[in-house]
Amino acid sequence: MYRFVFTQLLSRIDPEDAHHLTVGALRLLSVTPVVKRLVHRRLAPRDPALRVQAFGVHFPGPFGLAAGFDKDAGCVEAMSALGFSHVEVGTITAHAQPGNARPRLFRLVKDRAIINRMGFNNAGASAAARALSRPRGVPAVVGVNIGKTKVVPEAEAVHDYVAGAKELAPLADYLVVNVSSPNTPGLRNLQAVELLRPLLQGVKEVADSTPRRTPLLVKIAPDLADDDVDAVADLALELGLDGIIATNTTISREGVSSTEPGGLSGRPLKARSLEVLRRLRARVGDRLVLVSVGGVENVDDVWERLLAGATLVQGYSALIYEGPLWAHRIHRGLSRRLRRHGVRDLREIIGRTAT
Numbered sequence: 001m002y003r004f005v006f007t008q009l010l011s012r013i014d015p016e017d018a019h020h021l022t023v024g025a026l027r028l029l030s031v032t033p034v035v036k037r038l039v040h041r042r043l044a045p046r047d048p049a050l051r052v053q054a055f056g057v058h059f060p061g062p063f064g065l066a067a068g069f070d071k072d073a074g075c076v077e078a079m080s081a082l083g084f085s086h087v088e089v090g091t092i093t094a095h096a097q098p099g100n101a102r103p104r105l106f107r108l109v110k111d112r113a114i115i116n117r118m119g120f121n122n123a124g125a126s127a128a129a130r131a132l133s134r135p136r137g138v139p140a141v142v143g144v145n146i147g148k149t150k151v152v153p154e155a156e157a158v159h160d161y162v163a164g165a166k167e168l169a170p171l172a173d174y175l176v177v178n179v180s181s182p183n184t185p186g187l188r189n190l191q192a193v194e195l196l197r198p199l200l201q202g203v204k205e206v207a208d209s210t211p212r213r214t215p216l217l218v219k220i221a222p223d224l225a226d227d228d229v230d231a232v233a234d235l236a237l238e239l240g241l242d243g244i245i246a247t248n249t250t251i252s253r254e255g256v257s258s259t260e261p262g263g264l265s266g267r268p269l270k271a272r273s274l275e276v277l278r279r280l281r282a283r284v285g286d287r288l289v290l291v292s293v294g295g296v297e298n299v300d301d302v303w304e305r306l307l308a309g310a311t312l313v314q315g316y317s318a319l320i321y322e323g324p325l326w327a328h329r330i331h332r333g334l335s336r337r338l339r340r341h342g343v344r345d346l347r348e349i350i351g352r353t354a355t
Contacts, residue, residue: 002323015105015114023070026078033137035315040081040138045331049338050346052085053243054217054289054311057173059141061085061331062346063302066293066314067145067176067219068265071122073131082139088314089128090145091178094164096124097150097245104262107320110218111256112297113266114317116249120147120184125167132171144172145219146203150184157190158202165206169214175207179247180221182263188221193231200239215242222294224249229276233283243289245314246276250294266317270295281309281354297322298335309351 010018029036045061052059064086065079073089080087099121106115119291122128125146132142146168152160153340161177169175179190190196200218207214218241220232229246236244249263256268273294280290292310296302297318319326334346343349 002325006323010128011107011109014103016102017066019105023075025230026075029078029081029303030075036077036081036137043081043083043325043328044138045083045085045335047331047335047338049344050085050331050334051164052311052346055174057215059085059312060310061334062306063327063330063334064141064143064312064314065319065327066316067091067143067178068118068316069319073128073142076132076140076142077136078136081138082324083326085125085327085331085332086141086143086173086312088143088145088176089132090122090176091120091122091147091181092122092125092128092144092164092168093147093149094125094160094167095149095151096127097121100198106258106260106262108256108258108266109321110250111258111266111268112318112321113256113264113268114320115258115262115264116258117182117262119150120181124329125164129167129171132168134259143174143176144168144169145176145178147178147181148184148190153165153169154189154195158199159193161199162202162206162263165203169207169250170210172214174217174242175203176245177203177216177218178248180219182221182223182249182251188223191220191224191228191232193235196232197235199241200235200241204239217241217245217289217291219248220276222250222269222276223252224276226279229279230283233280236288237284241288243281243291243311244284245271245291245293246280247294267293267295267297270297270301274304277305277308277310279355281351286351299330299337302330302334303337303349306350307353308345309354311350
């Protein structure tokens, strides 16, 4: 049914307009208590074998929604009700900003991919904090992804990230420092260890000072050289971070025909994202929580990432092509596969094929 709707309707609408329509519908679901609870009861993961604990947080399943979809924390309850085990909101900047000029979102239907150059368009940390402070009618695990305000110079990046963290860390189940989007000028420079260290130290100080101590992760790009992946992993261990999210979108256009500038996500990112995950697992073992994102489309992809050492897996781009039941189908497929393999606890398979 959804594929018919996508082909006949959604694919004919400007991608960003279609996104706004979808978010509007999800916001409506979020404020409709009875429907929201019924949907959650039907679609949210409930199999005890799927439960995961990571950095002290309990997740009802391993598969969550990556940052980029819910930029202003308005759809947390709806996406949790639809079956995502966690929802990572953002990227949120300390100050509101409109993002880059339109058009800035492009579907590559044949490639099962998306190109975006949104530029962290969001209403700012204060608005997101108000949204996250509202009572919830269904359980939800919420990660908050923070980034640099575009007009803030690189020399003031630490202060900018810290300002966002102060607003949002107390409201997050975990906090993510995003230094890997290709759509904010100079942002990826912050992945260099000499610049990343003071930034992470500043944000970690804030995260550690919240009443429950908010776990802190860093999100990296797939375009980092292998030596730089190792360097970030070593820094994360040195500073006592809780995990790494790998990976963000890529500036590579390998395997696709489009030369549109921006970050590419979806199927073409699959191989490199998995490669970075395996490299990180070899480097850090189980000392850090690894969250794998990039090119995840189905239960086979999620299973492969778990075997390779990811504790949690995220997706976003395939949601556009698979529809609202996507997360539910993946968790249902994982439950069946665990039973088929005689596994009673998901933790038994995490890292099984890692070398």
